[in-house]
Amino acid sequence: MPDALERYEALRASANAAYAAWRSPERPRIDVAIDQSSISNGALRTKAALERVATERNTAVDFGRVHGYGMQWVHPTVQITFPDGATVLYGPVREADAAAIVDEATGRWGAAAALRLGTITGERAGVPSIRQHPFFALEPERRLLKNLGLTDPESLDHYIARDGYRASARIFGRHLSEEIVRNTLNEAGLTGRGGANFPAGTKWGFLFGAPGEEHYLVCNADEGDPGAWVNRVVMEGDPHLLLEGMLIGAYGTKSKAGFIYLRDEYPLAIARMEAAIRDAEAAGILGDDIFGTGMEFHLRVIRGAGAYVCGDETGLLASISDERGMPRVKPPFPAARGALNKPSNVNNVETYANVPLIAAHGSDWYREMGTKAQSGTKIFSFSGDIVRTGFMEVPFGVSLAKVLEACGGIADGRKLHAIQPGGPLGSLVPASALDKLVLEPASFLPYDAMLGGGGIVFGSDRTNVLVLAEMFAQFVEEESCGRCTTCHGGNQRKTEIIRRVMDGDGRRDDEPNLMMIDRTIQFSNCAHGQLSPKSMRNVLQHFHAEYEAAMRGEDATLSLRGATRFRVAQPRDPRVEEAVAICPVAAFRGTPGARSIDDATCIHCQACTDVAPGAVVREAKPAAPRMVPIG
Amino acid sequence: MPLETEARAQIRAIVAEFRPEHGDLLAAMHQVQHHLGYLSREAMEVIAEQLGLFPAEVYGAASFYEEFRFTPPAQTNIRWCSGPACRLKNGGGIRDALLATLGLHDIPGDTEDGRVGLILGQCNGACEIAPMVWLEQHSTHRVEFVGNLNAARAIRMARTLRDGGTIEASIEEAHRA
Ligand SMILES: Cc1cc2nc3c(=O)[nH]c(=O)nc-3n(C[C@H](O)[C@H](O)[C@H](O)COP(=O)(O)O)c2cc1C
Numbered sequence: 059m060p061d062a063l064e065r066y067e068a069l070r071a072s073a074n075a076a077y078a079a080w081r082s083p084e085r086p087r088i089d090v091a092i093d094q095s096s097i098s099n100g101a102l103r104t105k106a107a108l109e110r111v112a113t114e115r116n117t118a119v120d121f122g123r124v125h126g127y128g129m130q131w132v133h134p135t136v137q138i139t140f141p142d143g144a145t146v147l148y149g150p151v152r153e154a155d156a157a158a159i160v161d162e163a164t165g166r167w168g169a170a171a172a173l174r175l176g177t178i179t180g181e182r183a184g185v186p187s188i189r190q191h192p193f194f195a196l197e198p199e200r201r202l203l204k205n206l207g208l209t210d211p212e213s214l215d216h217y218i219a220r221d222g223y224r225a226s227a228r229i230f231g232r233h234l235s236e237e238i239v240r241n242t243l244n245e246a247g248l249t250g251r252g253g254a255n256f257p258a259g260t261k262w263g264f265l266f267g268a269p270g271e272e273h274y275l276v277c278n279a280d281e282g283d284p285g286a287w288v289n290r291v292v293m294e295g296d297p298h299l300l301l302e303g304m305l306i307g308a309y310g311t312k313s314k315a316g317f318i319y320l321r322d323e324y325p326l327a328i329a330r331m332e333a334a335i336r337d338a339e340a341a342g343i344l345g346d347d348i349f350g351t352g353m354e355f356h357l358r359v360i361r362g363a364g365a366y367v368c369g370d371e372t373g374l375l376a377s378i379s380d381e382r383g384m385p386r387v388k389p390p391f392p393a394a395r396g397a398l399n400k401p402s403n404v405n406n407v408e409t410y411a412n413v414p415l416i417a418a419h420g421s422d423w424y425r426e427m428g429t430k431a432q433s434g435t436k437i438f439s440f441s442g443d444i445v446r447t448g449f450m451e452v453p454f455g456v457s458l459a460k461v462l463e464a465c466g467g468i469a470d471g472r473k474l475h476a477i478q479p480g481g482p483l484g485s486l487v488p489a490s491a492l493d494k495l496v497l498e499p500a501s502f503l504p505y506d507a508m509l510g511g512g513g514i515v516f517g518s519d520r521t522n523v524l525v526l527a528e529m530f531a532q533f534v535e536e537e538s539c540g541r542c543t544t545c546h547g548g549n550q551r552k553t554e555i556i557r558r559v560m561d562g563d564g565r566r567d568d569e570p571n572l573m574m575i576d577r578t579i580q581f582s583n584c585a586h587g588q589l590s591p592k593s594m595r596n597v598l599q600h601f602h603a604e605y606e607a608a609m610r611g612e613d614a615t616l617s618l619r620g621a622t623r624f625r626v627a628q629p630r631d632p633r634v635e636e637a638v639a640i641c642p643v644a645a646f647r648g649t650p651g652a653r654s655i656d657d658a659t660c661i662h663c664q665a666c667t668d669v670a671p672g673a674v675v676r677e678a679k680p681a682a683p684r685m686v687p688i689g
Numbered sequence: 690m691p692l693e694t695e696a697r698a699q700i701r702a703i704v705a706e707f708r709p710e711h712g713d714l715l716a717a718m719h720q721v722q723h724h725l726g727y728l729s730r731e732a733m734e735v736i737a738e739q740l741g742l743f744p745a746e747v748y749g750a751a752s753f754y755e756e757f758r759f760t761p762p763a764q765t766n767i768r769w770c771s772g773p774a775c776r777l778k779n780g781g782g783i784r785d786a787l788l789a790t791l792g793l794h795d796i797p798g799d800t801e802d803g804r805v806g807l808i809l810g811q812c813n814g815a816c817e818i819a820p821m822v823w824l825e826q827h828s829t830h831r832v833e834f835v836g837n838l839n840a841a842r843a844i845r846m847a848r849t850l851r852d853g854g855t856i857e858a859s860i861e862e863a864h865r866a
Contacts, residue, residue, distance in 0.1 A: 094813055094814060094815060095814060095815040095817065097834070098813075098815035098818055098821070098834040098836060099815070099817070099818060099834075099836070130815070130816075130817045131817045133817065282811070284771065284772035284773055284811060284812035285772060285773045285774065285812055285816070286812075286814070287812075287813065287814025290813070290814055291814075317712065321811075322719075322756055323810075323811050323812075323813045324813060358712075360712060360715055360716070361715060361716065361719055362715070362754075363715060363718070363719070363754035363755070363756040363757060364754050364755030364756040364809075364811065365753060365754050365755065377715065378712045378715075379712060380710075380712060380713070380714035380715075380740065380742065380746075380750065381746075381750060382749055382750050382753040383750075383753055383754070384753070397712065398710065398711075398712060439814060439816075441773070441774040441814075441816035441817075441819070442773065442774050442777050442816070443777055443778075447774070447816050447817035448817070478773060515773045515774060515777070517773075517777050518777070520777070521776075521777050525776060525777075525781065526773060526776065526777075529771070529773065529776050529781075533771070539753075640841045640844055640845070642786050642789035642790045642844050643789050661782075661785045661786070661789060662782060662785070663779075663782040663783070663785045663786035663789070663840040663844075664779055664782045664839070664840045665782075665786055665839075665840035665841040665843075665844050666841075668839040668840055668841035668842070669841045
């Protein structure tokens, strides 16, 4: 039998050479961070501008590509790697900064001093290491993200040169049995990162023991929770890490084929995963003859089409199998009936991504990070009303208050009001819980809350918590597959009631009705229905005073339609006419100099206060005598 | 057998690579929509034949997903991000302002002249530029990201598109102070 490790060493030798040349290039190289966030910030325009400047000047500089390092609030970023191997990170780099960056790279050190963020590796006098930036204060060590900034995510060579695929070569070379592989995961304490937290090795055992030859290994890359982009970072930033995790999974479950079900909203992740699969096949790492062992594993990307419930594993499996992506009752579990009705195993992207690390370093190493109850590290994405939006990889158990500090706190001098973990099926937790919360699933339970897949949104006191509750109510209603009346009907009623309360038309029996709907929806078949009432329940549990105030037509945040109105405060301010011009519903009355706003016409879109702040104001609606109808 | 129309032959070529019982339905529908902009009745019939399904099964699956459409797309679609970071920054007001500006009642919707559509977007994790929309043009497969909006900027952007302006002009309007 040919030795898989020998095959690997051959690949490794050429990968090492290619990577060494990339790390210590003959002439300076500018790498633009290309990922979905940086592209949204204009990275492609920055890249074009840099290349234009370099061509015009005929400068001795090369161009390359990396994934962003986590600091999305300073996107677009670029890195310069110098011939001595030192790499410096810059941002935000706009088109107008192109000349400064090219100068900095090609001998005029200092030209882009103002844009420097820190060194990624190596040293440069006067430039601190990026690891000293407060945003990374809670990252003792990057494991899942270890290749970010240090590789071209589209290069198989770079992944291999940084020890990638060594563990799988050992495993496929039969140096480890399937059972040892699975046990190692369980000893490490690896549990599913998609929400349910089930031990990965145990789940793999179900498929391994399933009858028949046709086993499918499936990756849940649907990442439907708004506010979570953890899986995207893995797929765009280090696609081979996911592939290697699945390759080891194929071994541990006896699967010869697999699918990555990837949401349509991630076009770059789709492209990078597909390219990575092609490259791994060409290198003999995936396909018919893995590392020359004769074993096979074929992977395909299935592109989703915008259905949240296809993130539920049974919905996902139906969607792969040419059906409507409707979740169904379990059992049968995927190991009995999965993709194309064959035995299958479904894991989240990040679950698989942990596998090569555990296989390479062992379970003791893995348990160095995290808590007793939840070992390892996890990638989180942080957004909302914070100063620094981005992602980081932290050990389970870090304090959420410290996280908010690393994120620069709440922006605009505002105060934290609500914490939103876990997406639409997740929770709304009050600011008062901040000091007691740590990033570990158990910590959220006393609040009837759920940590979830890794997205955490911080809301300030500028927004009433009902605004978020309404958003999620509409989301779960629209995304309900319609199979259970409890879910699709119950969530419709819930949304209507929340809107009524927000509009100042709340009724006394709305709260008991919301609680009854909550109890009813929990009888739905799948977790989408079962968990959908949670965020509104959290409002009644943790934000009851705010709910009560809304019932009275009051709202300290001035963000509810029913409790506020727009008023021309300074009629003679010339900007008022700009407000009149921008209003999309012609709600202004009167003549220039004597304008007023008709509240019945106004849709509260805020365009007027955008163009004429101070001259037009949003204020509490004067209290009007108001009848509260009984029903 | 109905005569093979030119349109049918074209669709057949687009989906020729797909196989029955192989998990190819989503890919086939994406491929058709990529080329034609939507799933016509004829296209769903051809997909059904190709994959050994009933047309009802194809339509049943297609209509389950937000992304598939059954009528030609507007010249430019504004994809409004419905995510939480956007909502905390008046995403709801921006949606209402866009609906009013375009004279629409709901998402998805198109202006009567087919110039501008408003469709639902999902968070993809560029929340540092919230609130945001995407501008999408099927004819050129172009996608632009317009972030750091407010309601006034969104209205100027949408008015420009509604009145026949280019994507460039509308983005310029969105970024004007
Ligand atoms: C409505 C709904 C949406 C879900 N969305 C996702 C998702 O986007 N990604 C994911 O990994 N798991 C999601 N899940 C959980 C999956 O059903 C499943 O538990 C998970 O993929 C198992 O992988 P893991 O054990 O590695 O976590 C969702 C569940 C429900 C009920």
